[in-house]
Amino acid sequence: xxxxxxxxxxxxxxxxxxxxxxxxxxxxxxxxxxxxxxxxxxxxxxxxxxxxxxxxxxxxxxxxxxxxxxxxxxxxxxxxxxxxxxxxxxxxxxxxxxxxxxxxxxxxxxxxxxxxxxxxxxxxxxxxxxxxxxxxxxxxxxxxxxxxxxxxxxxxxxxxxxxxxxxxxxxxxxxxxxxxxxxxxxxxxxxxxxxxxxxxxxxxxxxxxxxxxxxxxxxxxxxxxxxxxxxxxxxxxxxxxxxxxxxxxxxxxxxxxxxxxxxxxxxxxxxxxxxxxxxxxxxxxxxxxxxxxxxxxxxxxxxxxxxxxxx
Amino acid sequence: xxxxxxxxxxxxxxxxxxxxxxxxxxxxxxxxxxxxxxxxxxxxxxxxxxxxxxxxxxxxxxxxxxxxxxxxxxxxxxxxxxxxxxxxxxxxxxxxxxxxxxxxxxxxxxxxxxxxxxxxxxxxxxxxxxxxxxxxxxxxxxxxxxxxxxxxxxxxxxxxxxxxxxxxxxxxxxxxxxxxxxxxxxxxxxxxxxxxxxxxxxxxxxxxxxxxxxxxxxxxxxxxxxxxxxxxxxxxxxxxxxxxxxxxxxxxxxxxxxxxxxxxxxxxxxxxxxxxxxxxxxxxxxxxxxxxxxxxxxxxxxxxxxxxxxxxxxxxxxxxxxxxxxxxxxxxxxxxxx
Numbered sequence: 001x002x003x004x005x006x007x008x009x010x011x012x013x014x015x016x017x018x019x020x021x022x023x024x025x026x027x028x029x030x031x032x033x034x035x036x037x038x039x040x041x042x043x044x045x046x047x048x049x050x051x052x053x054x055x056x057x058x059x060x061x062x063x064x065x066x067x068x069x070x071x072x073x074x075x076x077x078x079x080x081x082x083x084x085x086x087x088x089x090x091x092x093x094x095x096x097x098x099x100x101x102x103x104x105x106x107x108x109x110x111x112x113x114x115x116x117x118x119x120x121x122x123x124x125x126x127x128x129x130x131x132x133x134x135x136x137x138x139x140x141x142x143x144x145x146x147x148x149x150x151x152x153x154x155x156x157x158x159x160x161x162x163x164x165x166x167x168x169x170x171x172x173x174x175x176x177x178x179x180x181x182x183x184x185x186x187x188x189x190x191x192x193x194x195x196x197x198x199x200x201x202x203x204x205x206x207x208x209x210x211x212x213x214x215x216x217x218x219x220x221x222x223x224x225x226x227x228x229x230x231x232x233x234x235x236x237x238x239x240x241x242x243x244x245x246x247x248x249x250x251x252x253x254x255x256x257x258x259x260x261x262x263x264x265x266x267x268x269x270x271x272x273x274x275x276x277x278x279x280x281x282x283x284x285x286x287x288x289x290x291x292x293x294x295x296x297x298x299x300x301x302x303x304x305x306x307x308x309x310x311x
Numbered sequence: 312x313x314x315x316x317x318x319x320x321x322x323x324x325x326x327x328x329x330x331x332x333x334x335x336x337x338x339x340x341x342x343x344x345x346x347x348x349x350x351x352x353x354x355x356x357x358x359x360x361x362x363x364x365x366x367x368x369x370x371x372x373x374x375x376x377x378x379x380x381x382x383x384x385x386x387x388x389x390x391x392x393x394x395x396x397x398x399x400x401x402x403x404x405x406x407x408x409x410x411x412x413x414x415x416x417x418x419x420x421x422x423x424x425x426x427x428x429x430x431x432x433x434x435x436x437x438x439x440x441x442x443x444x445x446x447x448x449x450x451x452x453x454x455x456x457x458x459x460x461x462x463x464x465x466x467x468x469x470x471x472x473x474x475x476x477x478x479x480x481x482x483x484x485x486x487x488x489x490x491x492x493x494x495x496x497x498x499x500x501x502x503x504x505x506x507x508x509x510x511x512x513x514x515x516x517x518x519x520x521x522x523x524x525x526x527x528x529x530x531x532x533x534x535x536x537x538x539x540x541x542x543x544x545x546x547x548x549x550x551x552x553x554x555x556x557x558x559x560x561x562x563x564x565x566x567x568x569x570x571x572x573x574x575x576x577x578x579x580x581x582x583x584x585x586x587x588x589x590x591x592x593x594x595x596x597x598x599x600x601x602x603x604x605x606x607x608x609x610x611x612x613x614x615x616x617x618x619x620x621x622x623x624x625x626x627x628x629x630x631x632x633x634x635x636x637x638x639x640x641x642x643x644x645x646x647x648x649x
Contacts, residue, residue, distance in 0.1 A: 014537055023456075031476050032483070033451040035458055035468075040498040053454075053526050054544055057493035060452040061530065062542045068485065069539045079486040091473050092561075092569035094339050094396035095332035096418050 019063045027067045030087025034064040102192045104185040142171065330394050334573045338478040339415075340395035343370040346377065346402030352409050352432050353401040359435055359549040360399060363475065363492075363527070365445045369393055379412055380557060383421040391419040397474055398424075407556060413470050417569040423561035425466055430522065431552035440547050443490035443529055449475050450488055450530070455496035457521075463555060464496065467523065490547060491528045497521040525551040 019025070026035040036056060044052040073080040103111065110117070123132040124141055134140045145151075145167035153161060191199060211230060212218040218230060286294045318324035341364050343357050361368045377385045379400060386398055398414040407428065414424035435442060443449075451472060457464045475492055499521035527548030532540035561569070590602040 030479065031451070031472060032448060032488070033453070033472060033476065036452065036454040037456040037459060038454075039456055040454070040496065042498045045498055049524075050526075050546075053493065053495055053524060054528065054546070056454050056495065057452050057491060057526065057528060058542060058544050060454065060493070061450060061491050061544065064450055064452070065488070065530075065532070065542050066539045068483075068488070073485070074482070076484065078484050080484075081482045082485055083482050084480060087479060089472065090570060090572075091469060091477055092415065092417060092422060092566065093571070094336055094415075094417060096568060097571050097573060098332040098334065 018066070019059045025060060025063045027064055028088045029064070029067050029071065030084055031089060031091075032064065032068075033089065034060045036060045102189050105181075105188070146171070335479055338367045339397045339473060340367045340369060340393070341397040341399055341474060342389055342393060342395045343368060344377065344389075344398065344400045345371070345374045346400060347374055348403050349374075349401045350403045350409060352429055353403055353411065355434050356409075356411065356429055356432050356549070356551065357399065357401050362435070362445060363449070363548070369395060379414060379421070379424060380426075380559065383414075386414060386421055387416065387419050390416045399474075410556065411553075413474065415470065415473060417565055420565070421559075422565060422569060423466060423470075423559055425463075425470055425558040426556040427467075427523070427553040428556050429551060430554055431550070433550035435548050438546050438548070440545050441529065442547050447487055447489050448478075448480070448483065449527075450491045451476055452491055452493040453495075454493065457496050462560070463520065463558060466558065466560065467555070468494070471525075486532075488530055488532075491530055491544065493526045493528065495524045495526075497524065520555045523553045523555070525549070525553065 023037045026037065028034070036059075041052070068082055071082040071084065073082050075081070109115075120135070122135055122137070124135045125131075126133045126141065136142050146164050148164075151163040153163060208230060211221070211227075214221055282291045282294065316323070316327065318327050341361075343361050345354075345357070349357075357370075361370055375385070377400060379386055379398075389398075390396055396416045398412070398416075400412040400414070402410050402412070404410070407426070409429040410426055411429060412424055412426045415422045453468055455464070458468045459465065471492075471494060499519065526546070527550070528544035529547040531543040531545060533543055535541040590604070592600055594600050
């Protein structure tokens, strides 16, 4: 039985979709990229550039499409969805890797006990009304007790028992407890990150600031036992008699700072003040005209002032 | 420098959390900025590239004086403020006409950039052919061996891949593959990858570096006899001829930090990724199977369960014991056999 004809015809069917190249093409299905490492053929390049580029591109893309159609697929309403493997080429990240957060107290307990996390749905079935209502939020079921118009009260309840107030207090206390636990988790995560000494320094710094933040700047306040003495800034005074050279240097330095040289201000733009955005400040004051215009105006005003100006 | 925003409501908190770093990142948003003077060509180029990059593209409407090769602080400020990490700056000067600078940031600091000069540009409007739907992921094709060997072309390939196709996705709709961006290099026989005698003579060889051709085609999948369709390309989209100019390579420390990968999770290991772990294999059912190797056991010293009832009885008296021993022996033997 001669099957060579059948085999030949079968192979011929695949001919139109296979691509033969000297070096195998590097297909990265994860990024939908194909790299063709064969050197450029100069003759066909020079003869007809566009056609040559299109032909090489077609071959490359045929190989990529063949690889993509070879991947496992899932059906979907828009067509087959190919499951892409993770990419082979490595591209740099845009942001650094996130640091893993330490688990919270509940997360540690749940991990130890093997409790799975279950996300609750927002709607809950209300038997009385026979419909789905919100568990919390607008018209939430958690506020049901407070919004009822009639309440069952126990026989031994005190006279001034307000069931609405009791229900509302219970809900607010639950909310407060949850917020407190979140803060504790946050503080625990922070302390895990920073060391004990840093925290101590932080606390001492805050304490020093609070002691100074009184009406008298901390000077006439009673000191508690155990508080350390506040360190002040020591002022340094120059000697009354300095040499002529030193005085000359000091005066020249002051003069040079006062000069207002435009070039120097522009050079110092880089080392700006962290608290003040110099660029924005100049733009604001000069009404968009820029630093040069400001300097010009200042000089003009100065010159006018010297001459006597409007006076 | 940027003031840290404290979230005041749940919506702003969600927006802030969306900007934080994630293990698997989103697409890089690109900012298109025009310099003090851009010609008609550059305007067209930037408009078309933005059309290809939509919706992850922000275009600045005002012209800005920015010289990234001297001072990258403006780029870093814009990257932090807009939560974007790629830049395309267009600047045309007499010395460098039609210059396009492609820059990438990492952690709000400049990572690397490359200046390309646009020599020839054919816009999308000049091809009266149907275009691809904006927002679809393009396929990319790089055609030259220089993309693997020459460091400048490796950088260009990495930048272009990051610009058009940087997002890692796990599945793609096959009929949705609509367009291809093909990048090829002109032949240049005089180019050597790295001349060991002269060392790295970098920018002197800028004129010798071959040009880059970027072509965009739409893909038509024609039925062939088999499951794989036959690919036919039709011209669409911008045709760009670029020449390489200046560049700034990434600082090796920053590059190393940017290339750090997250630790592989269990599912990836089961898929067979990561370091080839010995004694682990995934069988046909898709389950992870392991082999445990234990030392050779001495069966004589095997610790089995003790059956108290089967224990041999202790000997009582001499007289009766001899007979009883003889009788006992076959009994004992029987028990032992049991």
